[in-house]
Amino acid sequence: MTTEVASAALHPPLVRQRVRRRVTLEHVVMGGAIVCLIVLVVLPLLSLLLGSVRGPEGMSLDHFSEVLTGRLYLNALKNSLILGAWTGLFSLIIGLTLAWAVSRTDVPWKPLLQLTATVSYLSPPFLTAIAFTYLFSPNAGLINVLMRDVLGLTWLTFNIFSMAGLVLVTVMHTFPFVYLLASSALQSVDASYEEAAQILGASKLRTAISITGPLVAPAILSGTLLAFVNAIALFGSQAIIGLPARIVTLPTRIYALFDYPPEYGLASALSLVFVLITIVALYLQRAFLARRSYVTLAGKGSRPQLMQLGAFRWVLLGFAIGIFIVSIVAPYSTLIAVSFSKSWGLDFWKGLTLANYKFILFEYNVTQRAILNSLMLATAASTIAVLLGAVIGWIDLRTLIPGRKLLDYFALIPLGLPGIVVAVALIQFWLAMPVALYGTLAILLLAYVGRYIPLSVRAANASLRQVDPSLEESAQILGASWLTTMREITLPLIRPGLFAGWLLVFVPVIQELSASILLFSSSSITLAVAVYNLYETGYFEPVAALAMINMVIIGAAIWLAHWFGGRSLTARTEAAPVNV
Amino acid sequence: MAGISIKGLSKSFGRRETSFAAVADLDLEIKDNQFVTLLGPSGCGKTTTLRLIAGYIIPDRGTIEVGGRMLSSPSAVVPPEGRGMGMVFQNYAVWPHKNVFENVVFGLKLRRMPAAAARKKVEETLALVNLSGLEARYPNELSGGQQQRVALARSLVVEPDILLLDEPLSNLDAKLRERMRSELKELQRRTGITFVYVTHDQAEALALSDHVAVMDGGRLQQYGTPFEVYSRPANRMVADFMGLVNLVPGTIRAVNNGSGTVELAPDFAVEVAALDGFQPGESVDVAIRPENIRLAAPGASSAGKLAKIANHVFLGNISEYYVALSSGPVLRVQTHPLQHFEVGESVALEMDATQCSVFRRASGDAKPV
Numbered sequence: 001m002t003t004e005v006a007s008a009a010l011h012p013p014l015v016r017q018r019v020r021r022r023v024t025l026e027h028v029v030m031g032g033a034i035v036c037l038i039v040l041v042v043l044p045l046l047s048l049l050l051g052s053v054r055g056p057e058g059m060s061l062d063h064f065s066e067v068l069t070g071r072l073y074l075n076a077l078k079n080s081l082i083l084g085a086w087t088g089l090f091s092l093i094i095g096l097t098l099a100w101a102v103s104r105t106d107v108p109w110k111p112l113l114q115l116t117a118t119v120s121y122l123s124p125p126f127l128t129a130i131a132f133t134y135l136f137s138p139n140a141g142l143i144n145v146l147m148r149d150v151l152g153l154t155w156l157t158f159n160i161f162s163m164a165g166l167v168l169v170t171v172m173h174t175f176p177f178v179y180l181l182a183s184s185a186l187q188s189v190d191a192s193y194e195e196a197a198q199i200l201g202a203s204k205l206r207t208a209i210s211i212t213g214p215l216v217a218p219a220i221l222s223g224t225l226l227a228f229v230n231a232i233a234l235f236g237s238q239a240i241i242g243l244p245a246r247i248v249t250l251p252t253r254i255y256a257l258f259d260y261p262p263e264y265g266l267a268s269a270l271s272l273v274f275v276l277i278t279i280v281a282l283y284l285q286r287a288f289l290a291r292r293s294y295v296t297l298a299g300k301g302s303r304p305q306l307m308q309l310g311a312f313r314w315v316l317l318g319f320a321i322g323i324f325i326v327s328i329v330a331p332y333s334t335l336i337a338v339s340f341s342k343s344w345g346l347d348f349w350k351g352l353t354l355a356n357y358k359f360i361l362f363e364y365n366v367t368q369r370a371i372l373n374s375l376m377l378a379t380a381a382s383t384i385a386v387l388l389g390a391v392i393g394w395i396d397l398r399t400l401i402p403g404r405k406l407l408d409y410f411a412l413i414p415l416g417l418p419g420i421v422v423a424v425a426l427i428q429f430w431l432a433m434p435v436a437l438y439g440t441l442a443i444l445l446l447a448y449v450g451r452y453i454p455l456s457v458r459a460a461n462a463s464l465r466q467v468d469p470s471l472e473e474s475a476q477i478l479g480a481s482w483l484t485t486m487r488e489i490t491l492p493l494i495r496p497g498l499f500a501g502w503l504l505v506f507v508p509v510i511q512e513l514s515a516s517i518l519l520f521s522s523s524s525i526t527l528a529v530a531v532y533n534l535y536e537t538g539y540f541e542p543v544a545a546l547a548m549i550n551m552v553i554i555g556a557a558i559w560l561a562h563w564f565g566g567r568s569l570t571a572r573t574e575a576a577p578v579n580v
Numbered sequence: 581m582a583g584i585s586i587k588g589l590s591k592s593f594g595r596r597e598t599s600f601a602a603v604a605d606l607d608l609e610i611k612d613n614q615f616v617t618l619l620g621p622s623g624c625g626k627t628t629t630l631r632l633i634a635g636y637i638i639p640d641r642g643t644i645e646v647g648g649r650m651l652s653s654p655s656a657v658v659p660p661e662g663r664g665m666g667m668v669f670q671n672y673a674v675w676p677h678k679n680v681f682e683n684v685v686f687g688l689k690l691r692r693m694p695a696a697a698a699r700k701k702v703e704e705t706l707a708l709v710n711l712s713g714l715e716a717r718y719p720n721e722l723s724g725g726q727q728q729r730v731a732l733a734r735s736l737v738v739e740p741d742i743l744l745l746d747e748p749l750s751n752l753d754a755k756l757r758e759r760m761r762s763e764l765k766e767l768q769r770r771t772g773i774t775f776v777y778v779t780h781d782q783a784e785a786l787a788l789s790d791h792v793a794v795m796d797g798g799r800l801q802q803y804g805t806p807f808e809v810y811s812r813p814a815n816r817m818v819a820d821f822m823g824l825v826n827l828v829p830g831t832i833r834a835v836n837n838g839s840g841t842v843e844l845a846p847d848f849a850v851e852v853a854a855l856d857g858f859q860p861g862e863s864v865d866v867a868i869r870p871e872n873i874r875l876a877a878p879g880a881s882s883a884g885k886l887a888k889i890a891n892h893v894f895l896g897n898i899s900e901y902y903v904a905l906s907s908g909p910v911l912r913v914q915t916h917p918l919q920h921f922e923v924g925e926s927v928a929l930e931m932d933a934t935q936c937s938v939f940r941r942a943s944g945d946a947k948p949v
Contacts, residue, residue: 474735
């Protein structure tokens with residue numbers, strides 16, 4: 001088998017020898033990732049803690065005692081909990097119904113139901129809120145005007161500026177959490193569990209109550225808690241709907257504490273109370289989800305029984321279409337209609353125009369800057385987050401570095417931090433630093449990467465798990481250095497997962513409002529902040545145009561990530577016996 | 581020149597309280613051009629040993645030298661990419677995003693071989709493993725056996741001095757496994773590469789190896805030719821692991837110049853050759869393989885011990901009898917299928933004393949006789 005030319009080149013010179021313990025590129029990259037994570041997450045959190053106990057003279061718990069006794073703060077806490085509870089309940093009802101319909105019944109048009117959940121999840125919640133104010137604001141809302149002034153049906157009017165309105169727009173964003181977890185659980189319960197109960201004589205109802213129910217309950221509860229956590233953290237809808245209704249919640253109260261003069265200590269203390277609620281809920285959620293493991297273990301290739309609903313399936317479909325209309329058709333068609341109107345009202349169709357788009361794209365430099373800033377920030381943040389996530393996932397799964405699990409936990413912490421709390425923590429930290437970051441694009445970038453690092457770490461982790469270490473080791477033994485192995489083997493193999501992670505970060509960043517609202521300056525204004533500010537100042541029609549631009553960017557990002565991610569590669573990777 | 585010299589190698593995993601020794605005090609000399617198998621049950625440390633040789637793991641104690649060059653010691657480890665070895669993994673580890681050609685040419689590219697020479701070299705190697713013409717296929721378009729050959733070709737194309745194989749045949753079906761087994765053996769002969777082969781399948785080890793290293797609990801139990809480890813097991817574990825074995829309790833009666841008598845029952849004794857270091861009166865177990873016991877009709881052989889057939893299993897190429905001694909123990913015996921006895925029948929049982937091994941009985945495992 002020897003070719004004479006070849007043999008000489010084959011044996012690597014002994015110079016390649018190097019000792020493992022020397023500092024190598026591998027160590028530099030890993031060290032860099034660890035430092036990044038500490039600066040992004042750990043240090044800001046520590047300064048939030050410090051800020052909350054720093055009084056005028058030395059340490060004190062004054063801020064906490066004021067936050068826990070002051071009427072303003074208790075009221076905000078109460079409102080947040082009420083909002084979270086109602087949202088959780090309705091998310092449970094809607095999400096579970098749709099999940100059950102899709103996974104366990106013969107309801108028609110299942111793709112429509114799935115589409116409803118996906119699009120609702122991806123829609124920026126503050127845009128839904130704005131769209132609903134166009135329809136249901138008490139005086140000028142289109143439907144209210146129609147009912148009251150044209151049809152004379154005053155009892156059919158609805159005031160969006162109320163707790164009910166706030167719950168409505170929030171639920172449209174949060175029910176997909178229950179839907180996603182419940183449908184995956186319902187689909188993974190092996191049909192044989194249910195068949196075993198039925199052969200023993202259990203009726204369908206009895207089987208559902210005593211077998212299926214307990215098996216999927218943890219996932220459903222877990223989804224409900226996620227809905228709760230996400231609901232109370234949404235600054236946008238709570239500012240847009242809640243503030244006119246004088247319903248102040250935790251995010252809007254924290255926001256108010258930054259009115260001049262800013263109350264950093266109180267904001268920190270209130271943020272920590274907020275974090276505590278979130279963390280308790282997330283802890284319960286993980287505990288519930290952990291109990292679910294026995295479902296997924298058994299459930300590969302199962303074929304769940306589909307219930308024959310008869311005529312009732314049309315009722316179920318009607319319910320689903322209702323959700324589809326409220327959560328997607330109504331807000332989107334409203335935003336489209338408003339964006340092309342000269343002035344929004346009952347006869348808006350008489351004056352259709354492109355002026356709003358022209359205004360925000362070509363005439364108004366604030367919105368131009370906002371669009372550019374957001375595009376740059378989202379691209380940079382998702383790229384950095386994905387690379388950082390890949391390295392952190394790699395450290396966790398492929399090395400024996402002590403403390404790597406701790407690193408993994410650090411990377412998950414931001415899941416428990418509402419956006420506005422991230423902003424408060426970053427402000428506290430960077431104001432104390434000698435670098436002037438406040439009000440720059442850089443601090444927004446730090447906020448976005450820090451806030452969404454859990455998503456990219458999870459995506460990288462999941463795809464690295466699919467790559468058996470032996471694939472890397474076999475490159476290594478052939479003589480490939482760490483960098484070559486990464487470039488030739490690991491990165492190409494996890495590329496689809498990284499693109500998915502990139503998208504997972506890009507989409508929320510392009511619509512991020514909760515943290516941006518405290519961190520922006522006139523030069524670093526972002527898309528979502530511009531929408532909010534325009535809305536606050538009453539430029540209703542341009543707002544809708546800007547909202548549409550936002551949606552177009554999100555759609556383009558999804559398409560791009562799909563295109564680059566390469567589906568053929570995914571298929572090939574899955575088919576090969578990578579995970580024997 | 582690629583003999584492997586392993587001295588005092590130890591590696592533990594886990595934290596201090598829960599740590600366990602995967603490999604303990606391993607000494608092993610693997611000569612150049614040999615086919616050596618690391619054999620043992622799962623968790624015996626064989627794969628850890630292989631990964632220590634490859635350089636994926638840093639030893640806690642001990643050293644690994646190859647051809648006189650120090651590769652591993654607790655203070656300095658040449659990383660896998662600097663060792664010039666090849667490795668074939670249990671799951672093949674054929675890169676799913678590269679086609680057959682790209683997989684195989686990878687190592688040559690790293691060595692900066694000119695493209696034309698590399699192409700020629702890949703073609704030769706693919707021919708060697710019977711994969712010619714499949715260069716453009718992707719791994720998901722190949723069968724398990726073909727992927728296996730790609731993995732082999734990928735390791736062989738760079739002409740390593742040492743090829744490490746980690747249970748490479750365990751994911752193949754029985755027929756294919758047997759064919760690949762003889763191909764591997766043939767390949768090793770032709771290339772003269774030192775093969776270090778990990779398996780838990782004793783038949784595979786016996787069929788392939790020049791030398792077998794039997795491991796258990798992280799320790800080397802015996803190192804010898806297949807014939808040696810099978811017929812002269814060094815201890816109870818090796819005897820048990822290398823195939824079917826009867827362990828018959830007995831007592832040493834006499835020792836004379838290293839040979840002596842072991843009494844298995846009041847009127848049944850065997851003369852055994854290797855009894856160095858045993859004392860008369862000691863409790864021992866005599867190990868004998870089922871094929872080394874002969875059965876005959878009573879009276880036909882004067883040397884036989886009378887026993888009763890307790891059970892019979894017909895296996896096609898052989899017959900298995902479970903034969904009860906009057907003192908209690910039941911022995912498993914393999915005979916030619918044409919030799920037939922009825923269950924309950926009395927037979928004369930004769931053990932081939934030259935094939936008996938004697939092990940001292942640990943205090944814990946004395947069975948009531």
